[in-house]
Amino acid sequence: xxxxxxxxxxxxxxxxxxxxxxxxxxxxxxxxxxxxxxxxxxxxxxxxxxxxxxxxxxxxxxxxxxxxxxxxxxxxxxxxxxxxxxxxxxxxxxxxxxxxxxxxxxxxxxxxxxxxxxxxxxxxxxxxxxxxxxxxxxxxxxxxxxxxxxxxxxxxxxxxxxxxxxxxxxxxxxxxxxxxxxxxxxxxxxxxxxxxxxxxxxxxxxx
Numbered sequence: 001x002x003x004x005x006x007x008x009x010x011x012x013x014x015x016x017x018x019x020x021x022x023x024x025x026x027x028x029x030x031x032x033x034x035x036x037x038x039x040x041x042x043x044x045x046x047x048x049x050x051x052x053x054x055x056x057x058x059x060x061x062x063x064x065x066x067x068x069x070x071x072x073x074x075x076x077x078x079x080x081x082x083x084x085x086x087x088x089x090x091x092x093x094x095x096x097x098x099x100x101x102x103x104x105x106x107x108x109x110x111x112x113x114x115x116x117x118x119x120x121x122x123x124x125x126x127x128x129x130x131x132x133x134x135x136x137x138x139x140x141x142x143x144x145x146x147x148x149x150x151x152x153x154x155x156x157x158x159x160x161x162x163x164x165x166x167x168x169x170x171x172x173x174x175x176x177x178x179x180x181x182x183x184x185x186x187x188x189x190x191x192x193x194x195x196x197x198x199x200x201x202x203x204x205x206x207x
Contacts, residue, residue: 019056021046026067030108031101039063064109065123071102072127079134088142093185095138096161100177103165131158148188160184 025046029038039060043053057063078098082091136154143150164177164184 015056018046018048018052022048022053022056022063023067023070026063027071027105030064030067031105032108067105067109068123068127071105072130075099075102076130076134079138083137083141087147088138088145089147089185089189092135092138092142092148093181095135096157096181096185097178099161100165100174100181103162104174107165147190149190152188 022042026042029041029045039053040050042063043050046053053063057066075095075098079095082095085091085094132154135157139148139152139154139157142148161181164180165173
C-alpha cells in the first residue's frame with residue numbers, strides 16, 4: 001500500500017516542480033525580451049522538453065497568464081511579509097522596487113498580455129485588487145507611523161510606478177527607475193518625523 005502511494009505521489013511532485021521551473025524560466029526569458037522570448041527558450045532554460053511545457057501550458061497565452069498571476073501572488077505575499085518590518089517607509093520602498101522586476105517581465109510579453117486582458121476582465125480585476133491591497137497596507141502603516149504624508153492613495157503610487165517604468169525603454173532602464181523611485185519615496189516622507197496619527201479614511205480599507 002505504501003509503495004503504491006509513493007508511486008502515485010511522486011509524479012505529482014515532479015509535475016509541480018516542473019511547472020515551477022517552467023514559470024521561473026519563463027519569467028527570466030520574458031524579462032530579457034526580444035527574439036529570445038520563445039517557448040523553446042523557456043523549455044531549454046527550465047531543463048524540460050517542449051512537450052512537458054505544453055502539457056502544463058497548452059498555449060502561449062496560458063503560459064503568459066500563469067507567469068503574470070504568479071508574479072502578482074508573489075508581490076502580495078511580499079507585502080504581507082513586509083508589514084512586520086520595523087521601518088514602514090523602507091518596507092514600502094522595497095515593495096515598489098520589487099515591482100520594477102515585475103514590470104520588466106510584463107514588458108517582455110506586453111503584446112500577449114494586452115490580448116489576455118482584452119479577453120479576461122477577471123485577470124485585470126484580480127491583479128488590480130491584489131496589487132492595490134498590497135501597496136495600500138504598506139502605505140497605511142507608513143502614514144499611521146507619522147513617516148509619510150497621507151494625501152496619496154495606493155492608486156496614485158501604482159500609477160506613478162507604472163509611469164516611471166514605461167517612460168524608460170532604453171537599455172539599463174531598470175537602474176534609472178530604481179533611482180527615480182528612491183527620489184519619489186523620499187519626497188513622500190514627512191519633513192519631520194511626526195507623532196503616530198490616524199490613518200485617513202481613504203487608506204483605512206487597505207489596513
